[in-house]
Amino acid sequence: MLAGRRVVLGVSGGVAAYKSAYLARRLVEAGAVVRVVMTASALHFVGPQTFSAITGTPPVTDLFSGPAVSPHTELGQWADVVVIAPATAATLSRIATGLSEDALVATVLASKAPLVLAPAMHTEMWEHPATRRTMALLEADGHHVVGPGSGPLAMGDVGTGRMSEPDEILAAVDAVLGGSPMGGVRVLVTAGGTREPIDPVRYLGNRSSGKMGFAIAEEAVARGAVVTLVTTADFTGDRGVEVVAVETAQDMAEAVWARAAESDVAVMAAAVADFRPADPAGTKLRRKDGPPGLELEPTPDVLAGVAASDDRPFLIGFAAETGPSDGAIEKARSKGVDLLVANDVTEDGSGFGTDTNRVTIILPDGTVEPWPMLTKREVAARLWDRVAEMRTGGSS
Numbered sequence: 001m002l003a004g005r006r007v008v009l010g011v012s013g014g015v016a017a018y019k020s021a022y023l024a025r026r027l028v029e030a031g032a033v034v035r036v037v038m039t040a041s042a043l044h045f046v047g048p049q050t051f052s053a054i055t056g057t058p059p060v061t062d063l064f065s066g067p068a069v070s071p072h073t074e075l076g077q078w079a080d081v082v083v084i085a086p087a088t089a090a091t092l093s094r095i096a097t098g099l100s101e102d103a104l105v106a107t108v109l110a111s112k113a114p115l116v117l118a119p120a121m122h123t124e125m126w127e128h129p130a131t132r133r134t135m136a137l138l139e140a141d142g143h144h145v146v147g148p149g150s151g152p153l154a155m156g157d158v159g160t161g162r163m164s165e166p167d168e169i170l171a172a173v174d175a176v177l178g179g180s181p182m183g184g185v186r187v188l189v190t191a192g193g194t195r196e197p198i199d200p201v202r203y204l205g206n207r208s209s210g211k212m213g214f215a216i217a218e219e220a221v222a223r224g225a226v227v228t229l230v231t232t233a234d235f236t237g238d239r240g241v242e243v244v245a246v247e248t249a250q251d252m253a254e255a256v257w258a259r260a261a262e263s264d265v266a267v268m269a270a271a272v273a274d275f276r277p278a279d280p281a282g283t284k285l286r287r288k289d290g291p292p293g294l295e296l297e298p299t300p301d302v303l304a305g306v307a308a309s310d311d312r313p314f315l316i317g318f319a320a321e322t323g324p325s326d327g328a329i330e331k332a333r334s335k336g337v338d339l340l341v342a343n344d345v346t347e348d349g350s351g352f353g354t355d356t357n358r359v360t361i362i363l364p365d366g367t368v369e370p371w372p373m374l375t376k377r378e379v380a381a382r383l384w385d386r387v388a389e390m391r392t393g394g395s396s
């Protein structure tokens with residue numbers, strides 16, 4: 001969808017500006033015609049010559065000193081889409097309030113094209129009430145915000161405020177231009193391991209970290225989907241995700257079942273307990289009273305409940321196996337899923353808590369596709385490619 005499209009890439013003054021050169025290159029590789037507008041501060045972080053060499057045209061850096069008579073209106077009217085990466089707190093604030101005193105914000109205001117913003121800043125700046133107000137205004141104006149994610153920031157700090165990776169921003173631009181098969185698709189994802197109370201302090205749990213479900217949710221957002229994440233684990237990633245925090249299998253079942261009918265695709269990546277203590281103690285169990293006899297009862301089957309619902313979404317189940325995936329093949333057949341992702345959690349680099357995973361895709365007709373060891377984000381990307389093929393009737 002990017003081929004032949006006219007993209008204005010705005011670069012403002014943050015350290016992440018160095019990644020914008022790569023974004024410019026990826027846009028050009030995708031066939032877009034790219035024009036760059038830089039703020040005066042951005043020039044401290046990356047040279048205009050870099051963008052000239054990548055796009056073939058010198059960036060606009062000033063309203064009055066370049067060759068164009070009216071650079072902001074020319075570019076604003078020319079653009080099919082405007083993307084600003086990194087978008088600093090200052091630039092975001094000027095856009096929100098219409099303060100068009102520089103070439104970039106003037107271009108934004110002189111354009112009717114959709115605007116994609118990739119904020120980047122330190123956590124304190126991102127969380128400041130002034131930035132919160134700015135973002136509320138920008139979202140109310142209908143602009144598209146991608147990220148920020150969390151991770152390493154400048155000056156060795158770590159936290160929320162890290163600019164989304166260039167390929168995520170590229171996917172968001174593509175989706176805004178209507179190019180992604182996932183644009184506007186409503187996705188429901190579960191993540192993490194459920195906790196079943198024994199008493200108010202202790203629980204029966206499992207080792208799931210939620211990382212696989214998080215990667216699936218973030219990749220879906222990057223592709224333009226509208227994502228709800230029902231999770232037991234803390235999610236600090238892409239703020240484009242609607243997060244529903246739950247604890248037990250019962251909570252998760254209720255949250256998922258209430259949202260299943262309004263979802264197009266459901267990915268059940270959480271590790272849900274099969275059994276829970278039948279009668280959890282109301283007060284903390286004491287050592288002096290001796291070990292409690294724990295009677296267990298089955299929990300609600302979240303996956304089966306979605307499969308059995310009227311108007312059910314395209315359904316993806318996950319199976320954590322501790323050996324060959326024969327049990328998973330049986331699960332794919334019996335659970336009524338459209339696709340099952342099985343992984344052997346005992347294998348090195350695969351399963352709980354790792355950043356990589358080796359999975360096997362199993363279809364209800366018994367087709368088995370072993371995938372190589374990949375990062376969880378790569379598994380997520382392949383999975384969404386596979387789902388897009390299946391939902392549009394492509395090869396399966």
Ligand SMILES: Cc1cc2nc3c(=O)[nH]c(=O)nc-3n(C[C@H](O)[C@H](O)[C@H](O)COP(=O)(O)O)c2cc1C
Binds near residue numbers: 016154
């Ligand atoms: C080393 C350094 C790094 C900075 N990084 C950021 C940043 O990542 N995000 C941000 O909002 N501001 C950052 N700033 C502050 C902006 O550069 C400053 O607010 C500037 O006025 C932004 O102008 P602009 O939005 O017109 O580009 C940084 C400043 C310095 C000195």
